[in-house]
Amino acid sequence: MSKMNGRTKATPITMRDVAHLAGVSQSTVSRVLSKSLSSVPISKDTADKVLSAVEQLGYYPNLTASSLRKQRTFMVAVLIADISNSFYHSITRGIQDVADQYGYDVLIANSDHLYENEKHFCRAMMRRPVDGIILVPYHLTVEEIDEVIQRTGATVTMLGSHINHPLIDTLAGDDDQATYDAVRWLIENKQHTDIAYIRVPLSYPPGLRRFNAYLAAMRDCGLTIRDEWIQEGDFSIEGGQRTMRALLSSPHPPQAVVACNDLMALGALNVALDMKWRVPEDVAIVGFDDIPLASLVRPSLTTITQLSTDIGTQLAEMLFERINGVVSGPSRHWTIPLHLIERQST
Amino acid sequence: MSKMNGRTKATPITMRDVAHLAGVSQSTVSRVLSKSLSSVPISKDTADKVLSAVEQLGYYPNLTASSLRKQRTFMVAVLIADISNSFYHSITRGIQDVADQYGYDVLIANSDHLYENEKHFCRAMMRRPVDGIILVPYHLTVEEIDEVIQRTGATVTMLGSHINHPLIDTLAGDDDQATYDAVRWLIENKQHTDIAYIRVPLSYPPGLRRFNAYLAAMRDCGLTIRDEWIQEGDFSIEGGQRTMRALLSSPHPPQAVVACNDLMALGALNVALDMKWRVPEDVAIVGFDDIPLASLVRPSLTTITQLSTDIGTQLAEMLFERINGVVSGPSRHWTIPLHLIERQST
DNA sequence: CGATTGCATGCATACGATTGCATAAAAATT
């Protein structure tokens, strides 16, 4: 360990040092190290000299300098709603693993579902160009995203289907269909008629879609919905708890509760048990996302699968196919089929 | 929205463009925008011209170029074991929030508790210098971390107490004391004598410390430990499940199980319930970390609190105090007192 | 009124790596 007597400035080792030690020019070192550009041949002899100098000095190329010159940063940025939500962190993990594989670093930002934060993220991207951006639920408009693309040249991939842009690949679950099916299943197979829904703010597009699917299923089966059965949470466990308390304390509590995501469903489950309601005998609960926790709690949670890790890797793979030029041409829009996983809570 | 007819190169707007439009030199623009350096005065008049040109063009400074020149990247990197573990993701979130506040971006990498991955992270840091690094449990040696500091000039802050370096601030819980106290509490207040421990590989320093604390508590109370009561998990829910199955199927199952972290404790809890053991009547369970889930499951989990969000913000605050020169001098080593939270599982 | 000071700005270089172009030496061709 070097001396460590107080905070010292960094002592960077540059290509020039390597060049000097190897007795060649700095550009030769560069060529040896980025062998990919085969346009220029290098003699085995000098290559060896350079490599041994690199070894000897423990040289590492400076990615900041390289980024500036190549106009490529070898970083991707991810915008998610909240890393504390396990649905997002498994997506994140999937993205990180793929990025790692391609030698990329990952910047992560949280929006907390707030438009202002998403715009803040865009501004950050304008300042610090990255090669790729993965966006997960957002309120951004196509125009705003397009500006980032135009200005930074970044490749963008998104989760969700409500944006249509010729340069943006998207991946989406058919969550409205899945929600519709789940509600009908509760009605037709479980003989429920009084079904409540815990939604999220409707400014969040997938939330709106799922809510509409619930309404459609109820309507198509000729069921009426009491006003108090429609609750609005905020994506969180606490939101699920608060709304469930309201539901179970109302004059006409529902027989079944469908939540827009698992966190809220888990909060609801937890409140039901604490209030001594039996699940599923007294009230059934259905979630959405299939986060790891859903299968762990007792009674385990019936939910709609999203395969979140796969979503992350999938999104990242689509992104890197573009970045590395493996794929070109018009944007691709993939849909993942979702399905209900029946567990103990129904 | 601009034309969008196929993938186009980025059309960056640089300081030169701004300078040109404002009719001043590029260096003047730079001076106006980084007003902090008051060493050089700028007339109100030109400042206005520049700012309006910036506005008009929608100019954003390029952080890559700025980083290269200033030798400061305005990024911090975080190495955690696994972002899927909720203990870490709340730390991460705390760090992100603080970083955001200081205008910093955050790079996140997972080590999965593997030494090789941690070394990989160090190499990445040598290539892409960042201003600060936050390390959460690791196997890295002081020498390895020191090399990164020397070479990159980064400021480092860590969670844990087993590294002593004059430039590294650390934050640590007194987890061995807390574990010791918890085990004695099980013995003295709950009258348990047969207590098992689910540890993690001992190459992980905090894991070793906690395990030793368990041994010490048992010894100090004159209790004997059966070999099969000591199980080794891998930090995960599955690890907890596997080891708990072994424990409950053994000829002499324990009355209480202490796990090195909450995930394993939750796995254990889940297996106990599935095997129809009553918790806490037939077997008591204690975890470590107090992840959000711990209070959510039923029976809720008795655990040792770590205040994980606070840990993240705390670590980040210590880091930025150094980065921004608010604090200098010898490294600080802070300890957070931990304590048992009694819930339903004991 | 000439000399000194202070204010405001531009010029030019640096940060560290990449790459088009020029060039020198060696090999191949006629």
Next chain:
DNA sequence: AATTTTTATGCAATCGTATGCATGCAATCG
């Protein structure tokens, strides 16, 4: 043997911003 081609290397400009130094001009001073 002269010319062309190939191989291997160096020179110098570039990416976009920051900053030491020089400079021009106005204000102040003796």
